[in-house]
Amino acid sequence: MGKxxxxxxxxxxxxxxxxCQKAGSEKVVRAARAYLRNNDLWDTVHTIKTRCNGRCEDAPTCIVNPGEYWYKELTADKIIPIVKSHIDNNLPVEANLLYKKEWDALKSNREIAPFKPKPFELKDDKELGECFITKGFSSDQYLYPLFLYLLENPKGVTLKMAHLKAMPFTEITAVNYAKTYTLELETATDCIPLTIAGVPKEDKELQKSKISSTEYFYQKNVNQTGIRFKNKFGEVIGIINFDSIDNLAWKYCTKIQLQNASQDLISL
Incomplete structure (x- = not known):
């Protein structure tokens, strides 16, 4: 029976x-749960293991409710006084806090500045010729939303995968990301796999199929925009082309995927 x-x-x-696992989160969880069990608090205090909460630099971390208190750099020794303070007094241990609602900023000892894509640069690319180009993000947190947006806004968008002929994105009927590493683009007759999640280093086949580089480009002489996907070995996995710089999906790419890195591109 559940709690x-x-x-x-x-x-x-x-x-x-x-x-957080690398920083010792399991020891922290075990210490907290042992304390709750041994002090007859198991039925009134709940502990949950979550997926990544986005503060890797402050690992191990924990969020306490009520109050939404964020804790940083936890150890097995630190967590017991924190648990006791919340249960006995409904008060946080401020010395270990990363954030609480009353604060207007985080208190992190390891803050990492957020990465932003660089502005487009003019390059003479071996495959694309002279074009403006920049790198975007290649994690599944960006690629999955990208393909979902293209599914919903396919007008003027063409997909060309290695060893496959180019197809209008209007032929894509669904985007599924249910497998561990692979996103699938479904058509009426086919399924196109794309490896977008982090894969084991020892799996060479997955490493070869994984999108590790996402490049956005603009060929001004032909008013052609697009995205080129490569693996870690520099091999092209696929290319998405947009029919113009005014394409709705391209504007989404520059605003959301590239965080406005190309807002002055038209004037270049």
Whole structure:
């Protein structure tokens, strides 16, 4: 029988993402749960392991409710006083806080400046010729939303995969991302796999099929825009072409995927 969460007074959400695991999150969780069990608090305090909560530099982390208190750089020794303070006094241990609602900024000792794509640069590309080009993001957190947007806004968008003929994106009927590493583009008669998640280093086939580089380009002489996907070995996996710089999906790419990195591109 599961825990009756209607009886719980506090919830501790421990990040169990890769960075937190490497920093010792499992020891933190075990210490907290042992304390709750041994002090007859198991039925009134709930602990949850979550996926990555986006603060890898502050690992291991934990969020405590009520109050939405964010804790950083936890250890097995630090978590017990934190648990006790919340349960006994409904108060945080401020020395270990990363953030609480009253603050207007994070208190991180390891803050990493967010990465932003560089502005477009004019290059003489071996395959594309003279064009403006920049790199975007290649994680599944960007690629999956990209393909979903193209599914919903396919007008003037063409997909060309290695060893396959070019096809209008209007022929894509669904975008599925249910497999561990692979996104699938479905058509009425076919399924096109794209490896977009982090893959094991020892799996050479997956490494070869994984999109590791996402390049956005603009060929001014023909008013052609597009996206080129490559693997870690520099081999082209596929290319998406847009019919013009005014294409709706291209404008989405420059605004959302590239965070306005190309807002002055037309004047170049």
């Amino acid at each position: 009756n969460i209607a009886n719980t007074t506090h919830t501790f959400l421990f990040c169990d993402g890769g960075s």
